Amino acid sequence: MAEQDLTRELKMVTDSAQPVCQRGGKSFLNLSSNNYLGLAGHPQLADAMGQAMSRGAGSPSSRLIVGHEEETDQLESELANWQSSEAALVFGNGYMANVGVLSALLRREDAVFSDRLNHASIVDGIRLSGATHFRYRHRDLDHLEICLKKADEKGTRRKLIVTDAVFSMDGDVAPLQDMVYLKERYGAALFVDEAHSVGVIGVQGKGLAHELGIADQVDLHMGTFSKAFGVYGAYVTGKREWIRYLIHTARSFIYTTALPPVVISAIRRSLQLVQQRSVLRQSLSGKCHYFREGLSQAGFRLTDSTTPIIPIMLGDSSRTLEFSQRLAERGILAVAIRPPTVPNGEARIRFSLMANHREEDLREAIRTIVQIGYECKVIG
Numbered sequence: 097m098a099e100q101d102l103t104r105e106l107k108m109v110t111d112s113a114q115p116v117c118q119r120g121g122k123s124f125l126n127l128s129s130n131n132y133l134g135l136a137g138h139p140q141l142a143d144a145m146g147q148a149m150s151r152g153a154g155s156p157s158s159r160l161i162v163g164h165e166e167e168t169d170q171l172e173s174e175l176a177n178w179q180s181s182e183a184a185l186v187f188g189n190g191y192m193a194n195v196g197v198l199s200a201l202l203r204r205e206d207a208v209f210s211d212r213l214n215h216a217s218i219v220d221g222i223r224l225s226g227a228t229h230f231r232y233r234h235r236d237l238d239h240l241e242i243c244l245k246k247a248d249e250k251g252t253r254r255k256l257i258v259t260d261a262v263f264s265m266d267g268d269v270a271p272l273q274d275m276v277y278l279k280e281r282y283g284a285a286l287f288v289d290e291a292h293s294v295g296v297i298g299v300q301g302k303g304l305a306h307e308l309g310i311a312d313q314v315d316l317h318m319g320t321f322s323k324a325f326g327v328y329g330a331y332v333t334g335k336r337e338w339i340r341y342l343i344h345t346a347r348s349f350i351y352t353t354a355l356p357p358v359v360i361s362a363i364r365r366s367l368q369l370v371q372q373r374s375v376l377r378q379s380l381s382g383k384c385h386y387f388r389e390g391l392s393q394a395g396f397r398l399t400d401s402t403t404p405i406i407p408i409m410l411g412d413s414s415r416t417l418e419f420s421q422r423l424a425e426r427g428i429l430a431v432a433i434r435p436p437t438v439p440n441g442e443a444r445i446r447f448s449l450m451a452n453h454r455e456e457d458l459r460e461a462i463r464t465i466v467q468i469g470y471e472c473k474v475i476g
């Protein structure tokens with residue numbers, strides 16, 4: 097790995113969720129966090145956690161052993177209401193939700209259709225399930241349709257299409273409306289991972305499927321509380337009987353300790369903020385537009401991103417590492433994303449923005465990134 101510039105280091109940082117963080121006694125503009133709405137440091141979340149502390153710092157067991165507190169029930173009904181779904185189930189985190197749902201729903205006789213750039217937790221859930229895995233080309237629905245036809249010819253028992261709503265390393269969005277058409281045409285189910293879209297996209301931050309008006313046709317929705325919500329944990333929503341089935345079969349739900357009361361309380365408070373604070377979404381969207389335009393006009397190769405995840409494509413891993421090191425030397429924290437997180441030859445610097453970034457800091461950051469772009473001969 098070292099020979100290929102693929103080793104990684106764990107680094108210590110202070111104020112990791114803030115727009116400006118500290119590392120090794122130096123301040124950095126944080127362009128790497130998923131704390132999109134800036135809620136991770138919100139005093140109301142700290143207040144909610146403080147109030148719940150009297151109920152203990154941890155949970156006693158899996159929910160199926162001792163049971164759960166009233167607040168968990170309240171949270172799950174609030175989530176179901178917010179998503180206009182029949183029911184919701186809270187998981188330990190997004191990774192566990194994806195692994196649990198996919199390994200519970202799919203068997204060897206089934207087929208699963210997954211975008212080539214879906215998150216690693218989706219890939220792992222599929223591997224665990226043993227179902228036939230069709231990886232279709234990124235956002236390529238002609239290819240998806242060919243795969244659906246192939247599965248029918250093989251006499252597959254059941255079919256499930258799974259996709260990220262916003263792709264975590266590219267920042268572009270899935271063509272969900274056309275996917276709904278295909279799922280209906282081929283009698284498949286659809287599972288959408290809204291990890292990077294809830295809180296950020298749509299009225300009350302309900303996510304991409306709601307924004308496109310097709311939420312009802314998605315069989316299962318998943319979202320995480322670790323990004324725009326600024327807390328930790330995840331949820332799945334859908335029909336009551338699907339959720340009941342998951343309670344009985346999702347091993348990453350059954351065989352693990354429930355989230356602690358302090359975390360459940362913070363998530364509930366964050367859910368209120370996410371629904372109310374459309375002003376944060378507007379501010380974030382304006383900043384993303386400005387940042388994307390600045391980099392694109394300077395000549396960087398961007399993806400089709402329309403979200404706060406804004407990568408510049410550099411291709412080669414060592415060049416990308418050098419770019420990231422130069423950024424760090426000039427006070428900007430933006431990590432080099434290299435294989436295996438992205439395909440070979442597609443290394444990149446992935447910037448992500450927050451609603452509470454200061455406009456003058458972003459303006460200065462663009463200037464620095466462009467300068468380094470010239471120095472590294474990425475732009476001409």
Ligand SMILES: Cc1ncc(COP(=O)(O)O)c(C=O)c1O
Nearest residue numbers: 189190191215260264291320322
């Ligand atoms: C698309 C996607 N799904 C799932 C996850 C996992 O969520 P969590 O961090 O809550 O485990 C992530 C990121 O971490 C993600 O980007």
